[in-house]
Amino acid sequence: MKTAAINDRNSGIASLRSLVSPRAWKGVLGLLGILALWxxxxxxxxxxxxxxxxxxxVARAAIHLVKTGILPAYIGDSLGRYLAGVSIGVTLGILFGLLIGFSxxxxxxxxxxxxxxxxxxxVAWIPLFVLWWGYGLKVILVALSYIVFFPVLYNTILGVRSVPQVLINAAYSLGATRLQLIQExxxxxxxxxxxxGLRLGAGFAFRGLIFSEMIAAKSGVGYLIFEGASNQQTDRTIVGMIVMGLLWLFIERIYIRPLEALTVDRWGLATRAEDRE
Amino acid sequence: MSAKTKISVVDLRMEYVDENRGIRHIATDGLTLDVKENEFLCVVGPSGCGKSTLLSAIAGFLKPRGGTVSMDGRPILEPGADRGVVFQEYALLPWKTVLENVGLGLKLRGVAKAERDAVAMRFLDITNLTHAAEKYPHELSGGMKQRAAVARTLANKPEVMLMDEPFAAVDAQTRLTLQEELVRIWDENRLTVLFITHSVEEAVFLGDRIIVLTPGPGKVRAVVDVPIPRDQRHWATINANPQFVAIRDRTLALVRGLEAA
Structure with missing residues (x-):
């Protein structure tokens, strides 16, 4: 009987193991340890x-927030603001980066x-933004794109300026126009x-999102954290903090790493250096 | 050789500024030469004689400080697809496959993908690279990269091919093979070639004519004709050819400044 129970538990662990990759397994153990200590x-x-x-x-609060649909809606709001703000900032950063790097x-x-x-x-802009546009989406979007803009801009300029001259000459000699040169x-x-730049900016912008939601929003994860604390519902605040961490892990996994794998890893930085030899 | 003049360089003065030291260097001064239509012209000279600068002026990468550079009587103002360039550093785009690199010139002209792939495959065949069509440049050896670069230039059908020490970065064995292949390819696809090199042997092996430049600022020291028939240009036998040996030795002496023109 006793061995059967042990076997049972082992197979339980085994199926859990197959769910979580071996390397992540230790991370899960650490997390469970913290929960037990807490x-x-x-x-x-x-x-x-x-x-x-x-x-x-905290778990009860989380379940309640999910059941009432508040948490899914807040996560949706935060994610939407984040993606919109980052997209605007990245687009502007690349455009101005190309312009400044090229001309x-x-x-x-x-x-x-x-x-x-x-x-x-x-942060210094936010009071003025709030004065101009009131609390709401516009303030958050402008703040996020402002944050993302600079690291993307500076890294784009750097990237444009370090393109080997011989590649530019080669393209012109094959008949490229200026626009084609930029594209190809x-x-x-x-x-x-x-x-x-995007990686840097995406991290900064995530902190900026939570902060601006605390000030200028009536929904979202940042709002949940802030409102929980002011309404003596600290369990909700902690739910918000945990969701914040999980949300970043999700964004990194779903958006940032696949983008990198698609482009940079395929032909790699190493091949660029080699081509310059 | 009574062919018409393709490229005309008259009294060319080229300068460049050493950004670190703020010193102005004169690369060439009073340089005058002609490249005839459909000839294979080699330019040799000691390092620092301005031979690569000359190529940059003809390619349109650098502007003359004095004198003129013209093709078919029209001044050269900027780079263009009529003058294809093969660089010592290959200059293949690392994010494109070999096939895409070779078809790039056609893509820039708006040729549809199926057609430019077909043309690119034809030139990969000529340069013995069909097996590497789907590879990326970093997967190729130096010799294969330079074959791909030659294929890319030829596939774009330039009137002139400018080659800037193209085989200087590959190993000695591969270099001999590439030189023989270039003789064959040029035989099959006649166009005007300007070939820059510091190797006298290479120049005599490849060229119809050789222009020897003086140490910088570069001027023309001598023009050497190479009347060796194309079908005799194989490394296995050419060293036994007394004409080759004589021209090589004379050119070498000219480059080293030991013989007056």
């Missing part, structure tokens, strides 16, 4: 639920202005750099 520390610390909610209370005239004209605005962090040579050559 739960056992509740009676030891002995403060009220409001100050220090238990994992069980000395545009560089001389725009660089000082852009460097000046780079120094004014997005400059953009693909700068892509690894642009992705570096």
């Amino acid at each position: 739960q056992t520390s509740i009676p030891l610390i002995g403060v009220s639920e409001y100050f220090y909610p238990s994992p069980a209370a 000395a005239g545009a560089s001389r004209m725009l660089s000082p202005i852009i460097n000046f605005f780079f120094a004014i962090v997005e 040579v400059i953009l693909p050559a700068a892509l690894p750099s642009i992705f570096t």
